[in-house]
Amino acid sequence: MHILLVEDDAQLGSAIERALERLGYTVSWLRDGRSALNAIRDRSADLVLLDLGLPGRDGIDVLVEARRARIDTPVLVMTARDGLSARVDGLDAGADDYLIKPFHVEELAARIRSLSRRMRGLAVNCIEVGALSLDLGSSEVLFRGQPVELTRREFALLQALMESAGRLVRRESLENSLYGLDHVVGNNALEVLVHALRSKLSFETIRNVRGFGYMIPRDPQ
Amino acid sequence: MHILLVEDDAQLGSAIERALERLGYTVSWLRDGRSALNAIRDRSADLVLLDLGLPGRDGIDVLVEARRARIDTPVLVMTARDGLSARVDGLDAGADDYLIKPFHVEELAARIRSLSRRMRGLAVNCIEVGALSLDLGSSEVLFRGQPVELTRREFALLQALMESAGRLVRRESLENSLYGLDHVVGNNALEVLVHALRSKLSFETIRNVRGFGYMIPRDPQ
DNA sequence: GCCCCACTTAAGCGTTTCATAAGCCATCCG
DNA sequence: CGGATGGCTTATGAAACGCTTAAGTGGGGC
Numbered sequence: 001m002h003i004l005l006v007e008d009d010a011q012l013g014s015a016i017e018r019a020l021e022r023l024g025y026t027v028s029w030l031r032d033g034r035s036a037l038n039a040i041r042d043r044s045a046d047l048v049l050l051d052l053g054l055p056g057r058d059g060i061d062v063l064v065e066a067r068r069a070r071i072d073t074p075v076l077v078m079t080a081r082d083g084l085s086a087r088v089d090g091l092d093a094g095a096d097d098y099l100i101k102p103f104h105v106e107e108l109a110a111r112i113r114s115l116s117r118r119m120r121g122l123a124v125n126c127i128e129v130g131a132l133s134l135d136l137g138s139s140e141v142l143f144r145g146q147p148v149e150l151t152r153r154e155f156a157l158l159q160a161l162m163e164s165a166g167r168l169v170r171r172e173s174l175e176n177s178l179y180g181l182d183h184v185v186g187n188n189a190l191e192v193l194v195h196a197l198r199s200k201l202s203f204e205t206i207r208n209v210r211g212f213g214y215m216i217p218r219d220p221q
Numbered sequence: 222m223h224i225l226l227v228e229d230d231a232q233l234g235s236a237i238e239r240a241l242e243r244l245g246y247t248v249s250w251l252r253d254g255r256s257a258l259n260a261i262r263d264r265s266a267d268l269v270l271l272d273l274g275l276p277g278r279d280g281i282d283v284l285v286e287a288r289r290a291r292i293d294t295p296v297l298v299m300t301a302r303d304g305l306s307a308r309v310d311g312l313d314a315g316a317d318d319y320l321i322k323p324f325h326v327e328e329l330a331a332r333i334r335s336l337s338r339r340m341r342g343l344a345v346n347c348i349e350v351g352a353l354s355l356d357l358g359s360s361e362v363l364f365r366g367q368p369v370e371l372t373r374r375e376f377a378l379l380q381a382l383m384e385s386a387g388r389l390v391r392r393e394s395l396e397n398s399l400y401g402l403d404h405v406v407g408n409n410a411l412e413v414l415v416h417a418l419r420s421k422l423s424f425e426t427i428r429n430v431r432g433f434g435y436m437i438p439r440d441p442q
Numbered sequence: 443g444c445c446c447c448a449c450t451t452a453a454g455c456g457t458t459t460c461a462t463a464a465g466c467c468a469t470c471c472g
Numbered sequence: 473c474g475g476a477t478g479g480c481t482t483a484t485g486a487a488a489c490g491c492t493t494a495a496g497t498g499g500g501g502c
Contacts, residue, residue: 138389139433152432407451
């Protein structure tokens, strides 16, 4: 998940950036409203962490402009404790949640998690591994940038594998998540499915571990 | 943002109240039509979430009275699935959108966000995609510049698809927003509806993605 | 009360998808 | 080297899916 951090204070900004990266997010840190707005318009970020204490009314303006452009990327605003009106303005302007400075990193992490949980199923929700990108929202799959048409079962299999990319997924566990616990399914269905998926992607993307299961390597080396 | 919740059921009311507060809104929860009407007249709320299942025709009356008093606070109406007539009355009486009980909290949140975005956007109640233009205020639909007569359901379907134009909308999600959560509804009502809509527009505008759902392409190429 | 309209249900049909089966290939043991 | 096991590949019939048309249902307007 990619987070756009908009914060003009150097010290605070770098602290937040480091904290977010430690939590496993990728971060773009921008210092001013103008470049922030451009970045938001690109829709490259999955979440925006916006400081409302920017010089001028920059922070609010960014938000208002973005919402006017019908960009509904979730926005989490940060305000000073005394900035009650700013906070209210922020929510009015279309923020999804707010944090009061100063805050604990745990608080920030919790808000981000809650927000990403909330937007799941509504906005884009991508898993990316190597040359593969899988969008759970639109059910679209890209392989080396090209869209690939998958059936429901193929999609489910790919999702299961990509969700634990780099790790082996036991055959049994795959069968469960594809067909449910009632194993009425014949013992060869999975192989057929794997084959179909491989021929739509490439034969190297899905690796078999004899006797155990399958995996998608995280580093395609 | 302050939301006025009008709901007589204690359990449901407190559940919705908690959910809204978790989403960062402040909530006033009122149980009956009379006090609701007073509160609406104060114009203290930014949005009203109104249950039409109040005893008597209280719910509708509140709405009609409020609109008669020229109060244009957005109203999101909640109705039971079987209360089709109540729903129609609700929209006729001046509701801005409706939800069918029971609903997911995410659905409620999405509607509230969409509504608040809509009212913020300088009364731009239009969604435009390709040759399609849908006016949420007047419920008018234009296709290639020509007005098209749609029924309520067709309109709701088109709205759902256009609100996420360019993205796939899962069949399940469409069924939820059209019929509510308890899909007691027959399993091909949606297909019939899609067919009706396609034949009023064109057969290319709505694309099916087998096994997943439907979408309206943002770029008709 | 009657008719009309919107809507759901039902049924038929073509297409796609999927599980099964059956044969082939690779790897692992002796 | 050869059997055995596990995985790969391909073909096929059945089931699922979606489209379409037609018939049934129930509410609102007259």
